[in-house]
Amino acid sequence: MPTHTPSLRRRTLLGALAATPLSWAATAATTDWPRKPIKLVVTFPPGGSSDLVARLLAPALGEQLGQPVVIENKPGAGSSIGAQQVAQSPADGYTLLASNSAALSIAPSLLEKRSYDPSRSFVHLAYIGAVPTVFALHPSVPAHSIEALAAWIRSQPGALPFGSGGAASVGHLVGEQFAQALGLKLQHVPYKGAGPMRSDLLGGQIRMAVDALPQNIPLQQQGRIKLLAVTSARRVPQAPNTPTVAELGYAQLESENYVGISAPAGVPAGVAARISQAVRQACLRPAIAQALQAQGFATQDMEPAAFAHLVAAQSATWGRIAQRTGATL
Template sequence: MADISRRALLRMGGGVAAMPLLGATGPCALAAAPAAWPARPIRLVVTFPPGGSSDIVARLIAPLLSEQLGQSVVIDNKPGAGSSIGAQLVAQSPNDGYTLLVSNSAALSIAPSLLEKRSYDPLASFEHLAYVGAVPTVFALHPSVPAGNIRELAAWIRASDSPVPFGSGGAASVGHLVGEQFAQELGLRMEHVPYRGAGPMRADLLGGQIKIAIDALPQNIALQKQGRVKLLAVTSARRVPQSPQTPSVAELGFGQLVSENYVGISAPAGIAREHAQRITEAVRQVCRRPEVAQALEAQGFVTQDMDAAGFTRLVAAQASTWAAVARRTGATL
């Protein structure tokens, strides 16, 4: 009985001691614990339709980021206006870490220089958190075009009675600007045909509706092996391992056409530092996985481990470079 009484008294004492705390409102009151982040699904905004390089990255890393962060990561394709629609959506979203951008050259380095009225700034509107890799573009031809290299392509275009159309995955894409610059540098009459994504553009190239496309390399490697397209040159400083038989524009004497479409992860400016650091580390850990690196390289990506500061410097440098190209070509959105 004595043991029971002591236990009862202890329970009663504990309950009595706790009672004042439950109703306390002064400085000694217990603070409510902040909600753990992330507490709900994270949206990953892709500025192109399914099938392009940004979409490939998103679909590869989203489930692995979900594992790292302990919350669902949902892909949301928001194409249009040279990638500016999706970028603007993210720039104007709450900076709570629940809306992220699959950042790329079109959205951050090119579109802002082509828009008549900027709706976001590539640096001031975002925190650039993690770099994934870059993809060179490639001059891809329908097999019917009688050209086996860049100079023969230029000669064929010059011999045409009217401007020769070339396709890209969209206005303000890297392919758009490379094609404009190619035409300007060589004095060629070419007409840009913007598509709503690389998938529809590639379908028209294969069908012969357009004869020239400047497209991301990855999706064209298999098509070349099947004899469905001819690849004349990659827009990189040197040949890439994924397509070693394809010369680079630099080795062909067109170093001014060197360009790569980078892909990374960015967030609205002002995101909490702890959230930003967690996202950065999660993306870097995912990209360090051998199977992820191999999958990216198989798709033509040149990968590199880069911290947030390094990625931000890259975005700044690319924005400056592409702004100058845009001015020279006169391209607009």
């Protein structure tokens, strides 16, 4: 049996005593959390899909966690401003990100100097769902198919403006892909959020947009816009008469905008687990699940590790697309 010298035993004891307060502190931080309101940063102005999800979830999360969940809209620079704010916040669980494709999968590849990394700067806690984009037209556009839309665009005297919720949004890149695939002259008009863009589309200031599907469904039902094609792999039950891009022969345009909840890297494991569980349980509530699905979201319960893998894979995919289209921020 090995023997220990007194000095070795002393060093071992001192090391154990030194580590004990840290263990107590970590346990206490997890046990006592949360002790104040939690901030949920949305990287778009009110009216977009991420904001819609945040406002549906915040009351349920506040109820489960025992503290209010306060939404802070922080748009700008292709969603990178809000994402950077969260990445640089204390890793204590009090600042969360309504993570989405624009902030995590697209903007980092378009920034001249990255201020955060989509995988290393965050811990991805809960996937909520994905929503397809849709080609939306003002009713004055004389087109009811992709081919007719392309012909009409070619008949215009110059590059046709098309709107999206912002630079580096999924709508932005899908529009650029569309122009490349059909050899069209389009000019991207980035708005500070889907809400103001949609107002201009309804008013005829722009006559074409690539936008998230949910908020456009009631507008189509009211006859105020035309929805030409969705970018999902399958038709969306809430818009059953709108074909997919794959049906129309443009499978390369398939894309979806995911939404989830992420936090700064380094959040204590116990806190991260509580947030993940609270979000996943909230999304399983019939009222919330039905509200999301009614808006066109394809919801899915997903383990955090699988969500993190999705973020990394989407970042690589959208990075390649951004390079091909030449999109910039």
